[in-house]
Amino acid sequence: MKNLNYEYYLNSEYNWVKWVTKIQGNNLWINLWIIALTHGNEYVWLKVFERLQEQIDSWLNFKWNIYFIVANIDAFNEYIKQNNPYKYRFLDKDMNRISKYEYNKNISEVKRFEQLKNIFDELDVVIDLHSLPVGDE
Numbered sequence: 001m002k003n004l005n006y007e008y009y010l011n012s013e014y015n016w017v018k019w020v021t022k023i024q025g026n027n028l029w030i031n032l033w034i035i036a037l038t039h040g041n042e043y044v045w046l047k048v049f050e051r052l053q054e055q056i057d058s059w060l061n062f063k064w065n066i067y068f069i070v071a072n073i074d075a076f077n078e079y080i081k082q083n084n085p086y087k088y089r090f091l092d093k094d095m096n097r098i099s100k101y102e103y104n105k106n107i108s109e110v111k112r113f114e115q116l117k118n119i120f121d122e123l124d125v126v127i128d129l130h131s132l133p134v135g136d137e
Contacts, residue, residue: 019070040075
């Protein structure tokens with residue numbers, strides 16, 4: 001991974017939920033979630049977070065509250081250790097397949113879903129970003 005400074009998003013916290021960065025807009029009623037790393041090998045979106053934040057900071061009157069969410073940190077950490085783009089999309093269960101009826105708290109992705117549920121009431125719009133590995137980049 002070249003030129004990727006993702007530490008800011010991996011060290012953020014909002015309302016006691018780790019890996020969530022909130023940027024306050026001028027409208028308290030519209031909340032946009034932008035989710036990255038739903039799969040641990042989709043790290044490119046952390047760079048997109050950086051670019052978006054650079055742009056947002058230059059907008060004078062942006063209207064939405066924007067939340068940058070790092071979803072599957074455990075799979076990402078395993079991906080970083082192994083650096084295999086075809087492994088560690090998830091550890092136990094695909095986060096796109098988890099519902100509010102999941103009860104197995106031993107599953108890493110279910111634990112993360114439970115954490116994110118604490119701020120679901122602030123959710124209006126979601127953009128869930130995905131990518132595919134190509135080559136060794």
